[in-house]
Amino acid sequence: MFINRRSALASTLILTLLLCFSSSATAGAQSAALFQYGVIDALLAGGYDGSLPLSQLRTHGDLGLGTFDALDGEMVLLDGVVYQVPASGQVKRPAPGMTTPFAQVVRFHPTLSQSLAAGADIKAVEATLDTRLGDTQRFAAIRLDATFTALTARSVPKQTPPYRPLAEVAKEQTVFDFHTVRGTLVAMRGPTFVKGLGVPGWHWHFISQDRKRGGHVLSFTLADGAQAKLMPLRRMDLLLPTSGFSGLDLLRDRASELKAVESAR
Amino acid sequence: MFINRRSALASTLILTLLLCFSSSATAGAQSAALFQYGVIDALLAGGYDGSLPLSQLRTHGDLGLGTFDALDGEMVLLDGVVYQVPASGQVKRPAPGMTTPFAQVVRFHPTLSQSLAAGADIKAVEATLDTRLGDTQRFAAIRLDATFTALTARSVPKQTPPYRPLAEVAKEQTVFDFHTVRGTLVAMRGPTFVKGLGVPGWHWHFISQDRKRGGHVLSFTLADGAQAKLMPLRRMDLLLPTSGFSGLDLLRDRASELKAVESAR
Numbered sequence: 001m002f003i004n005r006r007s008a009l010a011s012t013l014i015l016t017l018l019l020c021f022s023s024s025a026t027a028g029a030q031s032a033a034l035f036q037y038g039v040i041d042a043l044l045a046g047g048y049d050g051s052l053p054l055s056q057l058r059t060h061g062d063l064g065l066g067t068f069d070a071l072d073g074e075m076v077l078l079d080g081v082v083y084q085v086p087a088s089g090q091v092k093r094p095a096p097g098m099t100t101p102f103a104q105v106v107r108f109h110p111t112l113s114q115s116l117a118a119g120a121d122i123k124a125v126e127a128t129l130d131t132r133l134g135d136t137q138r139f140a141a142i143r144l145d146a147t148f149t150a151l152t153a154r155s156v157p158k159q160t161p162p163y164r165p166l167a168e169v170a171k172e173q174t175v176f177d178f179h180t181v182r183g184t185l186v187a188m189r190g191p192t193f194v195k196g197l198g199v200p201g202w203h204w205h206f207i208s209q210d211r212k213r214g215g216h217v218l219s220f221t222l223a224d225g226a227q228a229k230l231m232p233l234r235r236m237d238l239l240l241p242t243s244g245f246s247g248l249d250l251l252r253d254r255a256s257e258l259k260a261v262e263s264a265r
Numbered sequence: 266m267f268i269n270r271r272s273a274l275a276s277t278l279i280l281t282l283l284l285c286f287s288s289s290a291t292a293g294a295q296s297a298a299l300f301q302y303g304v305i306d307a308l309l310a311g312g313y314d315g316s317l318p319l320s321q322l323r324t325h326g327d328l329g330l331g332t333f334d335a336l337d338g339e340m341v342l343l344d345g346v347v348y349q350v351p352a353s354g355q356v357k358r359p360a361p362g363m364t365t366p367f368a369q370v371v372r373f374h375p376t377l378s379q380s381l382a383a384g385a386d387i388k389a390v391e392a393t394l395d396t397r398l399g400d401t402q403r404f405a406a407i408r409l410d411a412t413f414t415a416l417t418a419r420s421v422p423k424q425t426p427p428y429r430p431l432a433e434v435a436k437e438q439t440v441f442d443f444h445t446v447r448g449t450l451v452a453m454r455g456p457t458f459v460k461g462l463g464v465p466g467w468h469w470h471f472i473s474q475d476r477k478r479g480g481h482v483l484s485f486t487l488a489d490g491a492q493a494k495l496m497p498l499r500r501m502d503l504l505l506p507t508s509g510f511s512g513l514d515l516l517r518d519r520a521s522e523l524k525a526v527e528s529a530r
Contacts, residue, residue: 031504033502039458040458041458042458135511137509137515138505138509139505191304191505192461192515193304193306193307193461193462193515194461195460196458196459196460197458197462234507235503235505236501236502237501237503238500238501238502239296239499239500240402240403240404240456240500242499245400245402246400250456250457250458251457
């Protein structure tokens, strides 16, 4: 009798485990997602108040980019570590309680790689990677460890309310010119139809190998051949702030402002 | 001894169940998401080939709307059942293997309700629900069971390749004028910044109480007071087709085309 009960318990345990794991497997079988917190049009409109703690952001990925509460610098997430590049250019490791108003991260499992030639600049690299991706109407996360003959990056100064639009603030950016620097580029690529919500096209952030310098990348030239690792993504997981976007003008088209903010020197 | 073993097994079972449920709870603790398959600009450009089977779509929600492979009618997902309203107006229950190029669904757990007055029309209802939602820069799913003195819906004819843009096809829509009809409205509301990707503002589909008629809603007037159930959502889970959007023009701004397609009689 007790053997039957034990068998019944054992069977129930096995069944429970099977159900539990099959449920996890179903979730896991879904495509990997680019996790995005916040909306680019809100950031362009001056929505700099952070609301997602970095400790929570990190549960969504180990590679990515973004900014910080009060627009206090450029974010690089690499190997699960968040680096902050403030306008001073001196990289910091922000506290886990620090928050972000906008970030894009991914659990990085690259499925493609691409050789890049020495001397290639940002435009050449983007074109080569576009060809490798084939379908550019998807999302992609890219990691590129390389040495650069030249790399130009920028950061933005921490803001105080009332916040001005990003296109104005970005004019006060600090530009860093690096020569013969080794480090890692983290890039996200968005399809054209994410306009308003995300960043169409390429968006590059940099952190040096010694993790002391970095920023939002304006240009670079590869010193040697390098190997880019690419992760195309069919899925985006968008989370909006609890606090909402009250007081921000989200009606105007900010495509040209975004272009200026992303690429102007 | 066997009692100890039974106890051990029972404890293991309980622990397993706890772990299993706490793991589900962690997933559940994340905000509920509006699941969207496909991209509205691709649909507007004539991307009518379905690629997600309804059997898979239903795993993402029990309430929603969308269309079908080859633009073969309007979709209403209600209480986990997919209804197809083809241009004939005769509602069908499509096979689980039928596919969709575009749909928005949610696991509907409304957290707000709103009384609506007899005689209110679509504009008045939208304004009342906007006020109830407060923050209209989020997503929302709405269910409204009511009797209507009048309701106008439409459906679109099944297409054959090469597909024409939706703005052209929608001119050939079939319009259904219902009078004193009882049924359910399913609506999704998108924030302004989803332009290009989703549907900003309100989007209503209808299915009659006898599940025989329905369509994409152009106008309605409530016969009696009714209670709308609302589910505001901070999160969107976007999945792009494996097949991509090759051959589709996703560069042009289709905001005015979308407006015409959604609301023109």
